[in-house]
Amino acid sequence: MNYHKIYLKPKKEESLSRFHPWVFSGAIQSMDGQLEEGEVVEVYGANGQFLAVGHYQIGSIAIRILSFQPIEIGPAFWEERLQRAYTLRQTLGLTANPEWHNTFRLVHGEGDNLPGLVIDLYARTAVMQAHSVGMHYARHEIAEALKKVLGERVQNIYYKSETTLPFKANLDNEDGYLLGGETDETATENGLHFLIDWQKGQKTGFFVDQRENRSLLERYSKGRDVLNMFCYTGGFSVFAMRGGARTVHSVDSSSKAILLTNQNIALNFPDDPRHTAYAEDAFKYLERMGHDYDLIILDPPAFAKHRNVLRNALQGYRKLNAVAFEKIKPGGILFTFSCSQVVSKEDFRLAVFSAAAQSRRDVRILHQLTQPADHPVNIYHPEGEYLKGLVLYVE
Numbered sequence: 001m002n003y004h005k006i007y008l009k010p011k012k013e014e015s016l017s018r019f020h021p022w023v024f025s026g027a028i029q030s031m032d033g034q035l036e037e038g039e040v041v042e043v044y045g046a047n048g049q050f051l052a053v054g055h056y057q058i059g060s061i062a063i064r065i066l067s068f069q070p071i072e073i074g075p076a077f078w079e080e081r082l083q084r085a086y087t088l089r090q091t092l093g094l095t096a097n098p099e100w101h102n103t104f105r106l107v108h109g110e111g112d113n114l115p116g117l118v119i120d121l122y123a124r125t126a127v128m129q130a131h132s133v134g135m136h137y138a139r140h141e142i143a144e145a146l147k148k149v150l151g152e153r154v155q156n157i158y159y160k161s162e163t164t165l166p167f168k169a170n171l172d173n174e175d176g177y178l179l180g181g182e183t184d185e186t187a188t189e190n191g192l193h194f195l196i197d198w199q200k201g202q203k204t205g206f207f208v209d210q211r212e213n214r215s216l217l218e219r220y221s222k223g224r225d226v227l228n229m230f231c232y233t234g235g236f237s238v239f240a241m242r243g244g245a246r247t248v249h250s251v252d253s254s255s256k257a258i259l260l261t262n263q264n265i266a267l268n269f270p271d272d273p274r275h276t277a278y279a280e281d282a283f284k285y286l287e288r289m290g291h292d293y294d295l296i297i298l299d300p301p302a303f304a305k306h307r308n309v310l311r312n313a314l315q316g317y318r319k320l321n322a323v324a325f326e327k328i329k330p331g332g333i334l335f336t337f338s339c340s341q342v343v344s345k346e347d348f349r350l351a352v353f354s355a356a357a358q359s360r361r362d363v364r365i366l367h368q369l370t371q372p373a374d375h376p377v378n379i380y381h382p383e384g385e386y387l388k389g390l391v392l393y394v395e
């Protein structure tokens with residue numbers, strides 16, 4: 001091991017002693033040389049004791065910890081971490097029956113002790129996303145390790161980090177295949193099929209994190225008139241269709257999303273007249289619609305990406321939910337979500353509470369939802385918990 005050393009200021013080792021996987025730039029006292037962004041560094045306390053190894057980055061989070069042991073970060077390390085991640089997904093039953101289900105998150109950053117790395121699996125394609133420069137540099141080693149761990153299970157590895165890496169890093173990176181190439185396979189989630197556009201789609205192409213919530217929705221859909229607002233690939237819509245919904249309307253402001261939704265409906269329910277999709281702004285649609293629905297899903301994009309816009313975000317959630325409460329039919333069910341990491345469970349609940357009170361309707365919480373177990377939360381990194389949802393019964 002021949003890594004540069006970083007020394008922390010006195011008392012700044014505290015968060016590492018509690019296994020938090022980040023070091024902020026303000027905690028750094030000195031370094032033993034000129035550091036390159038993305039390199040592996042060793043971290044030491046002010047009194048010289050070894051603390052951890054991690055990826056160095058310029059920015060507020062200066063080091064993302066890979067191990068609290070003095071180990072080499074190389075092929076054996078990546079293989080061991082990916083194997084542990086895969087073993088967990090096996091434990092969760094996500095790999096047992098690929099005909100029925102072959103879509104899940106294999107690596108969820110800090111939740112899998114791999115800060116800065118996300119890997120989603122769609123049938124035989126892995127989509128890999130680096131959120132740190134260190135992970136970007138390691139991408140080929142990680143792809144090699146992934147092949148070893150998954151064997152035949154992975155035929156394609158698509159690297160997609162153009163929008164997730166810091167701009168200024170000047171990495172000259174391009175999205176593309178690290179293994180294999182084009183494939184026309186569809187991904188299967190609990191027996192339903194989806195076309196995933198990992199090249200141009202949002203995130204890695206699909207919102208894997210709503211899997212269990214889509215299944216729950218299916219159970220409530222029978223005979224209902226469903227509005228799936230912010231539908232993206234139409235995940236909730238397809239599950240509502242199988243659940244026996246009377247009608248399903250999908251809305252998204254992106255016409256590409258509407259195209260994908262229509263394709264995914266056609267793939268599972270060809271020529272089924274129950275479904276219609278609209279490319280329209282959510283607020284406009286909600287304003288103009290009537291009291292037509294008795295099941296509404298609100299799954300907006302993150303309203304707050306940073307803490308300083310939290311207030312506006314909470315206003316946004318309140319307004320959005322207020323229209324739904326006002327217009328949903330008596331006996332209606334509302335699935336409402338926030339995926340903003342900076343919005344806490346309590347904040348979100350308060351925003352929805354204010355919206356409910358504004359409508360003066362009788363509202364009860366039926367379920368409190370979160371991200372599924374393939375998006376695990378590292379207990380030492382509570383920031384990893386981001387998805388919040390409420391299922392409400394509105395009389």
Ligand code: SAH
Pocket residue numbers: 206207210229230231232233234235236251252253254257280281282283299300301
């Ligand atoms: N519910 C989806 C994920 C939603 S992602 C799923 O389960 O897969 C958020 C979506 O909101 C994106 O597709 C984006 O195009 C859409 N969106 C963003 N702003 C919008 C607006 N003002 N009106 C309608 N849709 C919007």
